[in-house]
Amino acid sequence: MELSFRTRVVMNIKKEIPLLEVVDLKKYFLPTKNILEMQVASVRAVDGISFTISKGETLGLVGESGCGKSTVAKTLLRLIEPTSGQVSFFGTNLFDLKNITMRNIRKEMQIIFQDPYSSVNPARSIGNILQEPFEIHNCRDKKENAEKALQLLERVGLTSEHFKKYPHELSGGQLQRVGIARAIALNPKFVVADEPVAALDVSIQAQIINLLLDLKEELDISYLFISHDMAVVEYFCDRVAVMYLGKIVEIASSEQIYKSPKHPYTLALLNAIPKLDSGKIKQRIPIKGDISSPASLQTGCAFQSRCPIKEKRCEEEIPNLQESAPNHHVACFFKQ
Amino acid sequence: MPLPELDIQNLKISFSTPKGKLTAVNRISFKLNKGETLALVGESGCGKTVSALSILRLLPEPPAEISSGKILLSGQNLLSLNAKDLRDIRGHSISMIFQDPMTALNPVLSIGEQMVETFLRHTDLKRKEALQKSVDLLSRVEIPSPKEKLKYYPHQLSGxxxxxxxxxMSLACSPRLLIADEPTTALDVLTQAQILELLESLKKENGMSILIITHDLGVVAEIAQRVLIMYAGEIVESGPARALLDNPLHPYTKGLIASVPKLGALKKLGARLDEISGNVPSLEQRPSGCSFHPRCTWAIEKCKTQKPQLREAEGQRQWSCHLEPGSL
Structure with missing residues (x-):
């Protein structure tokens, strides 16, 4: 007899199998010939990354726009198909699953998007939006669904007043709460939060971060928290992975990353954040130029064109991610 | 006392809408001195962008209406100028940069074409000289191989x-005042740092004044000398940047500063960020009394009915709150 996914989850939790294990994940957007029959280079959006997330843990994924963070998120949930690699969720490889089984597993893994306005259907009421997850997952009792949707609204700090409203009648912060409510509707074990506060006002950001923290404790959710804001990530995450052009260049616990960053890129990111407090005169690391296009092929380290400590070796060899301190992995030949 | 570069007095801006006349900016006054960087801070909908656009008269009138006030540029009232005189000022004495450079640039004209336009409009330069000037400007903002970049179209460049x-482009005619509306919001942190440094060094070279509009207090700490905090169309606090950030007087300023996660602040297990509850009030539902009172932790009965006036505090600071400074 085949065991239900939930039963297997419970069994695997006891065996201490990590919640999520990503091995050598790649997503290339393959070359297509354009109308002029010119060969267009393939884009290595995600180029062989590996990490694990344990139960109850929050992993931060940091990097500039274009580094592939969102592609990782979408590939993990199989919203887009990977080029190669493996993603095991409680020991089950997601890429082997048929669509119908995958749909069942999506109950356990959800996503919150950056822009709350474009991630909900503008023509449906809030109540309607929140009932949809239940309808999709075979709860046909309308009254019960409506009740659950109401509870969700209250759980995320909204009221029954919002039930009949439409997305355009809500502010960005309120709508992001709806996005969160929808994500937690089916009690997922794992939630990907893709820049959940980047589009919100400062005073609202703190509210949403606090809400996500509360839910984590209450519902025992593990997060993959994607952000470009190092300060928010420090606040929210247990471990942090720094991405640059499709690769993880450094991964370690929050404390290690912020106290002793080893990759020059991590250091530059930390230094670039404008700081509120006076006193500290900071030493800026001069990082010139922009992130290069993932379509441009180059040999050696991807960061070499902007790196302040570049040497000959960096142009020829690609540095691998290596453990330089316990549980602190860095991909740099000349780490700090 | 020398004339301030920009002197805004009692400016009120309202919009005619189907719901009636709504006031976006309610009688604000501030001065920007020569060579100073002034930051206008607030959340979306507080009226900061509307105030900035009104300086260059870029608001569509109607529905917008500047119902009272003066905007003085070195003593000259911009509100009394006709369309032609205004065009002479735009891009010449005052120029502006916007949040999203992709929508601010014309996608079907090359960079060179767009840059030359400013010179041809405001100076007597010939096309060839203007092109040369454009190359100089591009190299001044540290764009590599500027000559080739003139032929590029906006989509070929990164943010x-x-x-x-x-x-x-905004520097083309060496303006006296640069208005920067959220110039780094759409950019990554590393790029943001580069742009802020660039603005700083250009200001030193040209001796221009900068009015920077932002919601990011980190950016304020980085480049501004003075700050204005706006809430619901009004200035609720102003003062020298350092003093204001270290010791905010208004509950809203205090809340804003507290709600920013600070790098390196020791994270306690289960710790929460200090948040300001509630939402930014919309234009049609401005609260009575002090507009911040529904979200204020310290609100007293008086705050619901009586609007606090701006008060002076030591060290050229102003704030509007019924409470005494020590009581927060």
Whole structure:
């Protein structure tokens, strides 16, 4: 007899199998010939990354726009198909699953998007939006669904007043709460939060971060928290992975990353954040130029064109991610 | 006392809408001195962008209406100028850079074409000289191989490069005042740091004044000398940047500063960020009394009915709150 996914989850939790294990994940957007029959280079959006997330843990994924963070998120949930690699969720490889089984597993893994306005259907009421997850997952009792949707609204700090409203009648912060409510509707074990506060006002950001923290404790959710804001990530995450052009260049616990960053890129990111407090005169690391296009092929380290400590070796060899301190992995030949 | 570069007095801006006349900016006054960087801070909908656009008269009138006040540029009231005189000022004495450089640049014209336009409009330069000047400007904002870049179209440049082009264009006629509306919001942190440094060094070279509009207090700490905090169309606090950030007087300022996660602040297990509850009030539902009272932790009965006036505090600071400074 085949065991239900939930039963297997419970069994695997006891065996201490990590919640999520990503091995050598790649997503290339393959070359297509354009109308002029010119060969267009393939884009290595995600180029062989590996990490694990344990139960109850929050992993931060940091990097500039274009580094592939969102592609990782979408590939993990199989919203887009990977080029190669493996993603095991409680020991089950997601890429082997048929669509119908995958749909069942999506109950356990959800996503919150950056822009709350474009991630909900503008023509449906809030109540309607929140009932949809239940309808999709075979709860046909309308009254019960409506009740659950109401509870969700209250759980995320909204009221029954919002039930009949439409997305355009809500502010960005309120709508992001709806996005969160929808994500937690089916009690997922794992939630990907893709820049959940980047589009919100400062005073609202703190509210949403606090809400996500509360839910984590209450519902025992593990997060993959994607952000470009190092300060928010420090606040929210247990471990942090720094991405640059499709690769993880450094991964370690929050404390290690912020106290002793080893990759020059991590250091530059930390230094670039404008700081509120006076006193500290900071030493800026001069990082010139922009992130290069993932379509441009180059040999050696991807960061070499902007790196302040570049040497000959960096142009020829690609540095691998290596453990330089316990549980602190860095991909740099000349780490700090 | 020398005349301030920009002196805004009692400015009120309202919009005619189907719901009636709504006031976006309610009688604000501030001065920007020569060579100073002034930051206008607030959340979306507080009226900061509307105030900035009104300086260049870029608001569509109607529905917008500047119902009272004066905007003085070195003593000259911009509100009394006709359309032609205004065009002479735009891009010449005052120029502006916008949040999203992609929408601010014309996508179907090359960078060179767009840059030359400013010179041809405001100076007697010939096309060839203007092109040469454009190359100089592009290299001043540290764009590599500027001559080739003139032939590029906006979509061929990265966000940071586009913003540099915008800055280069705004500097074309050495303006006295640069208005920067969220110039780094759409950019990555590393690019943001580069752009802020660039603005700083250009200001030193040209001796221009900068009015920077932002919601990011980190940016304020980085480049501004003075700050204005806006809430619901009004200035609720103003003062020298350092003093204001270290010791905020208004509950809203205090809340804003507390709600920013600070790098390196020791994270306690289960710790929560200090948040300001509630939402930014919309234009049609401005609260009575002090507009911040529904979200204020310290609100007293008086705050619901009586609007607090701006008060002076030591060290050239102003704030509007019924409570005494020590009581927060």
């Amino acid at each position: 940071g490069m586009r913003q540099r082009v915008m800055i280069a």
